[in-house]
Amino acid sequence: VVAEDLEVCSSVVNTQAPEHEKHGGVIPELASREHLLRIIGVVEQALIEADTKPADLRAVAVTRGPGLLGCLAVGISTAKSLGLAWDKPVVPVNHLEGHLFSAELERADVRYPAVILLVSGGHCLLIDARERGRYELLGQTRDDSPGEAFDKVARELGLGYPGGPIIDRLAANGKDAYRFPRPLASEGLDFSFSGLKTAVRRRLEAGSYEVDDLAASFAAACYDVLITKLNRAIAEREPESVIVVGGVAASPILRERLRHELTIPPEALILPALKYATDNAAMIGAAAWWQIANEPPAGGNFGPSPRLALRAAPG
Ligand code: KG4
Ligand code: ZN
Numbered sequence: 001v002v003a004e005d006l007e008v009c010s011s012v013v014n015t016q017a018p019e020h021e022k023h024g025g026v027i028p029e030l031a032s033r034e035h036l037l038r039i040i041g042v043v044e045q046a047l048i049e050a051d052t053k054p055a056d057l058r059a060v061a062v063t064r065g066p067g068l069l070g071c072l073a074v075g076i077s078t079a080k081s082l083g084l085a086w087d088k089p090v091v092p093v094n095h096l097e098g099h100l101f102s103a104e105l106e107r108a109d110v111r112y113p114a115v116i117l118l119v120s121g122g123h124c125l126l127i128d129a130r131e132r133g134r135y136e137l138l139g140q141t142r143d144d145s146p147g148e149a150f151d152k153v154a155r156e157l158g159l160g161y162p163g164g165p166i167i168d169r170l171a172a173n174g175k176d177a178y179r180f181p182r183p184l185a186s187e188g189l190d191f192s193f194s195g196l197k198t199a200v201r202r203r204l205e206a207g208s209y210e211v212d213d214l215a216a217s218f219a220a221a222c223y224d225v226l227i228t229k230l231n232r233a234i235a236e237r238e239p240e241s242v243i244v245v246g247g248v249a250a251s252p253i254l255r256e257r258l259r260h261e262l263t264i265p266p267e268a269l270i271l272p273a274l275k276y277a278t279d280n281a282a283m284i285g286a287a288a289w290w291q292i293a294n295e296p297p298a299g300g301n302f303g304p305s306p307r308l309a310l311r312a313a314p315g
Contacts, residue, residue: 001050002285004058006105010049011275011282014038021161025151032070039078046281054086061281061288064092065305066122072304080300091288092302095279096123096310099245100135101290102272102283110270111240115233117226120246120279121147121162124191125310126229128237133290135310138233139189146222147248149197153218156204157211167215168251174216178203182221185228196221223254227261234263243270250277 001009016034020026047053062079065072076092083090099118104110115138116127124141144152147164154163159170180199183192200218203209234242242264248254255271262269276283291298 065308119248170215174212
């Protein structure tokens, strides 16, 4: 439950990580079944914790995509049912745009234009937002996202799921001993992480490695690339703020490095609170408020859009 000024009245997250951990990754059918079982309970809990009743709500916001089809379908059919029952409009939100708004939750001082880096399990996007809600895509990954690469390597190491926090924790005790490649670091604003993942895998298969150093070398290569590209975008675009969001922005190592290595004044760096870096509904509510104020109502005629892209700036 999010208020119009982006104060978070309650934020309830039902994590499926323990369920996925048993299988070493996400199994779509299990994920959507879990959604179906939990979603009403989570909505009820969010209303209770916010001390709100449905009649007080302005709208029901829901993720339209990108994401797993079954999970999106559960969310959308639930949101539409609640919208009907409560007589509220339903606002379909782009999951990526939700992440972009996560850094604005509970703070009103974010200045635009901003350069935004979104690094999650499915995406790695570099964006120029000339103003709130208006995006120009500067670069994106040509293959894996860093989160996805972390998840895959952690699985091969038998370390569990999700891999990002596990690799990051091990990395804190290791050093960058293996100097893995920094793909595309010297050119442009696009990313590529599959070559790095392959280099890590080769070291793994060769069997001669220290696990902490492997994690530290892998994370260092990823974060070096992210920071190099951000600094390149900063030089080109001269933004007022730099915003880093998405699950990988929960990494304490990355957060610390961003604070020291970006070529901007410290107060220009905007990071979401840790709990809003990884997937959550509060950021979807924040994006919905922007849509309500700036766009015509969507109406009820929308369905899941598993491969939805971030919309480009109009005009
Ligand atoms: O944004 P998110 O919660 O879900 C997607 O939209 O994909 O991001 C999840 C990704 C996973 O790949 C996970 O391994 C990574 O974020 N992640 C982290 C950390 N916490 C989550 N990566 C590095 N360090 C972390 N602490
Ligand atoms: Zn996400």
